[in-house]
Amino acid sequence: MTNPGTTRFGGRAWLFGADISTDMLSPGQYVHDPLEVRLRHVLEPARPEFAAEVRPGDIVVAGPNFGCGSSRESAPQHLKDLGVVAVLADSLARIFARNAIAVGLPALSCPGVSAAVEDHQHVEVDIVAGEVTVGDGRLVLRADRIPPPMLDVLRHGGIEALLASLAAGGR
Amino acid sequence: MAVTNDSVGSAAAAGGRAGAGAASPMTAAEAVLARASGAAQVEPGQYVVAEIDAMMMHDIFAADVLGMLERVGIAALHDPGRATVVFDHMVPAPSVAAAEHQAEARRLLRHYGIGAFYEIGRGICHQVMVEEGRVAPGDLVVGTDSHSTTYGALGAAGCGIGSSEMAYALATGQLWFKVPETVLVVLDGRLHPRVSAKDLVLYLMREVGSAEAQYRSVEHAGAGTASLSLAERMTIANMGVEMGAKFSLFPAEGAPTMRPGARYAATHTVDLGALAPQVALPHHVENVVDVQDVAGLRIDQVFLGSCTNGRLEDLREAASILRGRTIAAGVRMIVTPASSLVYREAAREGLLADLAEAGAIVEGPGCGPCFGGHLGLLAPGERCLGTHNRNFKGRMGSPGAEIYLGSPSTAAATALVGAIADPRTVAEPVSTQEVAS
Numbered sequence: 206m207t208n209p210g211t212t213r214f215g216g217r218a219w220l221f222g223a224d225i226s227t228d229m230l231s232p233g234q235y236v237h238d239p240l241e242v243r244l245r246h247v248l249e250p251a252r253p254e255f256a257a258e259v260r261p262g263d264i265v266v267a268g269p270n271f272g273c274g275s276s277r278e279s280a281p282q283h284l285k286d287l288g289v290v291a292v293l294a295d296s297l298a299r300i301f302a303r304n305a306i307a308v309g310l311p312a313l314s315c316p317g318v319s320a321a322v323e324d325h326q327h328v329e330v331d332i333v334a335g336e337v338t339v340g341d342g343r344l345v346l347r348a349d350r351i352p353p354p355m356l357d358v359l360r361h362g363g364i365e366a367l368l369a370s371l372a373a374g375g376r
Numbered sequence: 377m378a379v380t381n382d383s384v385g386s387a388a389a390a391g392g393r394a395g396a397g398a399a400s401p402m403t404a405a406e407a408v409l410a411r412a413s414g415a416a417q418v419e420p421g422q423y424v425v426a427e428i429d430a431m432m433m434h435d436i437f438a439a440d441v442l443g444m445l446e447r448v449g450i451a452a453l454h455d456p457g458r459a460t461v462v463f464d465h466m467v468p469a470p471s472v473a474a475a476e477h478q479a480e481a482r483r484l485l486r487h488y489g490i491g492a493f494y495e496i497g498r499g500i501c502h503q504v505m506v507e508e509g510r511v512a513p514g515d516l517v518v519g520t521d522s523h524s525t526t527y528g529a530l531g532a533a534g535c536g537i538g539s540s541e542m543a544y545a546l547a548t549g550q551l552w553f554k555v556p557e558t559v560l561v562v563l564d565g566r567l568h569p570r571v572s573a574k575d576l577v578l579y580l581m582r583e584v585g586s587a588e589a590q591y592r593s594v595e596h597a598g599a600g601t602a603s604l605s606l607a608e609r610m611t612i613a614n615m616g617v618e619m620g621a622k623f624s625l626f627p628a629e630g631a632p633t634m635r636p637g638a639r640y641a642a643t644h645t646v647d648l649g650a651l652a653p654q655v656a657l658p659h660h661v662e663n664v665v666d667v668q669d670v671a672g673l674r675i676d677q678v679f680l681g682s683c684t685n686g687r688l689e690d691l692r693e694a695a696s697i698l699r700g701r702t703i704a705a706g707v708r709m710i711v712t713p714a715s716s717l718v719y720r721e722a723a724r725e726g727l728l729a730d731l732a733e734a735g736a737i738v739e740g741p742g743c744g745p746c747f748g749g750h751l752g753l754l755a756p757g758e759r760c761l762g763t764h765n766r767n768f769k770g771r772m773g774s775p776g777a778e779i780y781l782g783s784p785s786t787a788a789a790t791a792l793v794g795a796i797a798d799p800r801t802v803a804e805p806v807s808t809q810e811v812a813s
């Protein structure tokens with residue numbers, strides 16, 4: 206998130222299906238390539254145009270089990286690097302959900318979201334209230350709320366920032 | 377610790393947990409998290425801060441984790457003795473970038489005083505953790521690798537975490553967890569010859585799957601668990617994460633195989649004797665069918681290895697089919713022993729010679745081609761049948777390739793025929809008692 210502490214985000218949706226894996230988000234074969242190379246391949250197997258066309262402020266909307274697969278933190282980090290401000294999925298794979306918060310990218314499980322949102326439609330999400338607003342605002346969906354300890358991590362902007370304040374004795 | 381708080385609410389209701397009194401019997405996962413967080417009792421859905429007993433990092437993430445600690449100014453680890461580093465993924469370094477990354481990790485782990493460091497060639501992290509006794513029954517373990525669920529084979533609650541969380545755990549010794557609900561899998565009977573633990577776990581992918589196991593702990597119980605070797609339990613616990621499970625637990629050696637009174641969100645019973653060999657089809661691990669349903673499909677590459685099925689028992693299983701025979705023309709077979717101990721013992725038993733004489737390439741211990749980093753990537757349009765745990769699009773190279781998952785016996789039978797084959801139809805009668813089980 207651009208401003209640590211922000212809890213409301215609005216942006217253009219990129220729609221994805223079910224079971225988007227960490228191998229699609231961050232393919233293993235580019236693991237030691239420079240960042241700009243790795244970013245070019247984000248979600249390539251699912252939507253080859255995504256990496257080139259995604260804009261800062263966009264929101265990823267997906268079906269169930271988003272982020273399944275490995276524990277690589279580059280999966281949410283790469284989305285964040287590309288400017289994605291939030292991930293909304295019918296459900297999130299467990300490690301991805303943890304890692305997204307850890308890198309400061311709000312990720313919410315919001316059952317039904319992938320059926321309710323059209324590609325490139327405007328969506329808004331309030332991560333504290335657990336509320337997703339679709340299009341003109343007539344459709345509001347309930348998302349699972351982010352538990353307090355994780356909101357605290359998000360407010361710091363991720364675990365690295367939290368550790369920095371810990372190292373500086375500020376906690 | 378899942379982000380969602382009530383997405384599994386209906387299952388909680390099914391478990392009928394409301395108003396549980398003090399000190400009621402706990403599931404295996406609850407027992408570990410209660411002990412590690414110093415609580416007498418924990419309930420699913422509750423958040424706990426738990427003391428971590430063991431922390432594992434491999435070469436892909438060790439430098440990131442320790443580099444973050446250095447960058448933010450954390451001078452010392454909370455307890456370096458709890459940390460283990462294993463170099464297993466990009467080994468031996470296939471590029472200058474990987475070599476630099478590993479050199480940086482070596483510098484940092486010396487800097488932070490991590491003594492338990494296993495160099496390239498020692499083996500796959502999860503196998504090494506168990507062989508080296510870095511995990512004990514009842515431990516709470518985290519690793520920068522999703523297959524840290526493998527430790528459940530010993531009765532330890534293991535799960536994967538990302539680099540930032542690992543940095544936090546190393547700095548503080550703690551991490552917070554959401555207590556998961558538990559799905560109970562009761563195992564009865566015994567596996568038939570040529571049907572293996574891999575077939576059971578693929579069957580569980582099909583029957584239980586992420587729809588039921590996501591965010592939950594899977595607990596294996598029943599008399600059938602006692603018939604499974606440590607290697608077999610590791611195969612099953614390893615793939616718990618493929619169901620989305622946080623932990624995949626077996627009773628510790630010698631412990632009772634059931635926990636009377638503990639409350640489960642769902643229960644499944646599996647008759648081991650009724651299982652047939654299973655194959656996962658592209659591009660998802662839950663896309664599982666009986667091997668007969670895909671028998672005859674042409675395969676370009678067979679991979680025997682990984683933390684799921686690269687152990688001695690697995691190599692024996694495959695060698696018992698391939699010994700004295702030659703793999704089919706047009707198919708290539710890659711064998712990657714899970715560790716240096718496996719490698720050496722397989723050499724002593726003549727298994728590596730059996731496999732090599734049949735036409736396989738034997739690679740050094742490590743992850744090999746499992747994660748698509750090197751040592752056996754696939755071209756568009758190619759098909760691989762492997763004994764590993766994931767068949768996602770792009771996992772082993774080109775997104776245009778197809779990956780099928782099966783047991784070591786199915787892999788060996790497939791290499792022999794050059795097409796997916798039911799190991800019960802191609803195998804000689806089982807001639808050695810050593811064959812896995």
Ligand code: SF4
Nearest residue numbers: 500682683743746747
């Ligand atoms: S063998 Fe494969 S699944 Fe296991 S740790 Fe290595 S890359 Fe991961």
